[in-house]
Amino acid sequence: MFFFRFFIFLFISGFIFLSCTHQQGLWGTNKSFQDLKAKSQQYQINYQNRKSSSLILAIHGGLIEQGTSQLLYAIAKSDYSFYEFKGLVAPDYNSKILQSGYLHLTSHKYDDPKLIELASQTNFCLSLHGFPAKKTQVDFCLGGQNGKLRKKLAKALQREFPQLKTCELCCPPYLGLHQNNVVNLCQSKGVQIELSPNIRKILISPPKKPIAKRLIKTLRLFLANTTNQ
Numbered sequence: 001m002f003f004f005r006f007f008i009f010l011f012i013s014g015f016i017f018l019s020c021t022h023q024q025g026l027w028g029t030n031k032s033f034q035d036l037k038a039k040s041q042q043y044q045i046n047y048q049n050r051k052s053s054s055l056i057l058a059i060h061g062g063l064i065e066q067g068t069s070q071l072l073y074a075i076a077k078s079d080y081s082f083y084e085f086k087g088l089v090a091p092d093y094n095s096k097i098l099q100s101g102y103l104h105l106t107s108h109k110y111d112d113p114k115l116i117e118l119a120s121q122t123n124f125c126l127s128l129h130g131f132p133a134k135k136t137q138v139d140f141c142l143g144g145q146n147g148k149l150r151k152k153l154a155k156a157l158q159r160e161f162p163q164l165k166t167c168e169l170c171c172p173p174y175l176g177l178h179q180n181n182v183v184n185l186c187q188s189k190g191v192q193i194e195l196s197p198n199i200r201k202i203l204i205s206p207p208k209k210p211i212a213k214r215l216i217k218t219l220r221l222f223l224a225n226t227t228n229q
Helices: 002-028 033-042 068-076 113-120 147-160 197-204 206-224
Strands: 043-048 054-062 081-087 124-130 140-143 166-168 190-195
Touching: 033 043, 043 113, 054 068, 054 113, 068 081, 068 124, 068 197, 068 206, 081 113, 124 206, 140 147, 147 166, 147 190, 147 206, 190 197, 197 206
Parallel strands: 054 081, 054 124, 124 190, 140 166
Antiparallel strands: 043 081, 140 190
């Protein structure tokens, strides 16, 4: 009986270890932006300083957190400054070989000098992200240190999408409260919005384009009213 229990213990421990190692392989290998430079052929960086009061960020764009790049450009148009880190390799969660997860750098470790300079010149940051499937039943997870505008955006989303679930600071570890998180590098800090997989599919799926248009309109209207708040 003892050996049977010991075998079960080893099996479970090994499973947990492999799971954690796989997760670490996906998200934890990059310590700073410097680590990403060795993988420069796997991504593109696009940014534009339009001297606007708001800066839109998608530091896990392209094929990393799909849909965030599309949303960034739809919101920014020709009006807002933006910064995009665009992953060029599709994720393969069954492999540790070059993939978009391999390019993931946690938001509070993302220290690209270009982004830091751009944020320091801008009043407010809106940071776009996507959380994995089955992590939560929420559609929009809001974070970031600008509590006033975080609440304002939450109300706007709840009003426009009453059938969807929006919450503030309810989805650890997607709170965006670390002082070095890119969303808080702007002068008045910012708001981080984490989008569910279903919402991000809407952004890249033409059949559901009307819903995407409503989301874009809501976020653009929100940004238009954020000056000096």
